[in-house]
Amino acid sequence: MQVPVFWILLAFMFLYLIRAIQGPTIWDRLLAMSLISVKVIVLIIAIASFYNRGYLLDYALLYSLFGFISVIFIAFFILDRTRGKK
Numbered sequence: 653m654q655v656p657v658f659w660i661l662l663a664f665m666f667l668y669l670i671r672a673i674q675g676p677t678i679w680d681r682l683l684a685m686s687l688i689s690v691k692v693i694v695l696i697i698a699i700a701s702f703y704n705r706g707y708l709l710d711y712a713l714l715y716s717l718f719g720f721i722s723v724i725f726i727a728f729f730i731l732d733r734t735r736g737k738k
Contacts, residue, residue: 657698665691678730682723689719 665688672684693716700708 658695661691661695661698665695682726682730686719686723689715689723693719 668684668687668691672681672688675681675684693712696708696712696715700706700712
Protein backbone atom coordinates (compact mmCIF):
# COMPACT_ATOMS: atom_id res chain seq x y z
CA MET A 653 0.00 0.00 0.00
CA GLN A 654 2.88 2.42 0.66
CA VAL A 655 4.61 1.62 -2.62
CA PRO A 656 2.66 4.23 -4.68
CA VAL A 657 4.02 6.87 -2.32
CA PHE A 658 7.54 6.06 -3.51
CA TRP A 659 6.54 6.39 -7.16
CA ILE A 660 4.71 9.66 -6.54
CA LEU A 661 7.73 11.09 -4.75
CA LEU A 662 10.04 9.98 -7.54
CA ALA A 663 7.72 11.54 -10.13
CA PHE A 664 7.77 14.87 -8.28
CA MET A 665 11.55 14.66 -7.99
CA PHE A 666 11.77 14.14 -11.74
CA LEU A 667 9.56 17.18 -12.37
CA TYR A 668 11.72 19.28 -10.05
CA LEU A 669 14.82 18.03 -11.86
CA ILE A 670 13.36 19.26 -15.13
CA ARG A 671 12.74 22.65 -13.48
CA ALA A 672 16.31 22.69 -12.18
CA ILE A 673 17.65 22.12 -15.68
CA GLN A 674 15.27 24.44 -17.57
CA GLY A 675 14.79 27.11 -14.90
CA PRO A 676 14.80 30.55 -16.45
CA THR A 677 16.61 32.07 -13.48
CA ILE A 678 19.18 30.82 -11.03
CA TRP A 679 16.65 31.27 -8.23
CA ASP A 680 14.25 28.82 -9.90
CA ARG A 681 17.07 26.31 -10.12
CA LEU A 682 17.98 26.80 -6.47
CA LEU A 683 14.36 26.37 -5.42
CA ALA A 684 14.06 23.19 -7.48
CA MET A 685 17.19 21.74 -5.90
CA SER A 686 15.83 22.61 -2.47
CA LEU A 687 12.56 20.86 -3.28
CA ILE A 688 14.45 17.79 -4.51
CA SER A 689 16.29 17.77 -1.19
CA VAL A 690 12.99 17.90 0.69
CA LYS A 691 11.57 15.05 -1.38
CA VAL A 692 14.66 12.94 -0.67
CA ILE A 693 14.13 13.54 3.04
CA VAL A 694 10.48 12.51 2.77
CA LEU A 695 11.53 9.44 0.79
CA ILE A 696 14.04 8.44 3.47
CA ILE A 697 11.37 8.85 6.15
CA ALA A 698 8.89 6.81 4.11
CA ILE A 699 11.44 4.03 3.64
CA ALA A 700 12.23 4.12 7.37
CA SER A 701 8.59 3.72 8.28
CA PHE A 702 7.87 1.11 5.59
CA TYR A 703 10.80 -1.15 6.52
CA ASN A 704 10.69 -0.28 10.27
CA ARG A 705 14.25 1.07 10.34
CA GLY A 706 14.50 3.78 12.96
CA TYR A 707 18.14 4.63 12.30
CA LEU A 708 17.20 6.04 8.89
CA LEU A 709 15.44 8.92 10.66
CA ASP A 710 18.84 10.07 11.93
CA TYR A 711 20.10 10.09 8.35
CA ALA A 712 17.05 12.08 7.25
CA LEU A 713 17.73 14.64 9.98
CA LEU A 714 21.38 14.96 8.95
CA TYR A 715 20.44 15.24 5.28
CA SER A 716 17.94 17.99 6.07
CA LEU A 717 20.58 19.90 8.02
CA PHE A 718 23.10 19.65 5.19
CA GLY A 719 20.46 20.56 2.61
CA PHE A 720 19.42 23.66 4.54
CA ILE A 721 22.99 24.84 5.07
CA SER A 722 23.92 24.25 1.43
CA VAL A 723 20.90 26.23 0.16
CA ILE A 724 21.80 29.14 2.46
CA PHE A 725 25.45 29.15 1.31
CA ILE A 726 24.52 28.92 -2.36
CA ALA A 727 21.99 31.75 -1.96
CA PHE A 728 24.62 33.97 -0.31
CA PHE A 729 27.08 33.10 -3.08
CA ILE A 730 24.55 34.01 -5.77
CA LEU A 731 23.65 37.27 -4.03
CA ASP A 732 27.30 38.20 -3.66
CA ARG A 733 28.01 37.56 -7.34
CA THR A 734 24.94 39.46 -8.54
CA ARG A 735 25.75 42.47 -6.36
CA GLY A 736 29.32 42.52 -7.70
CA LYS A 737 28.09 42.90 -11.31
CA LYS A 738 26.31 46.20 -10.68
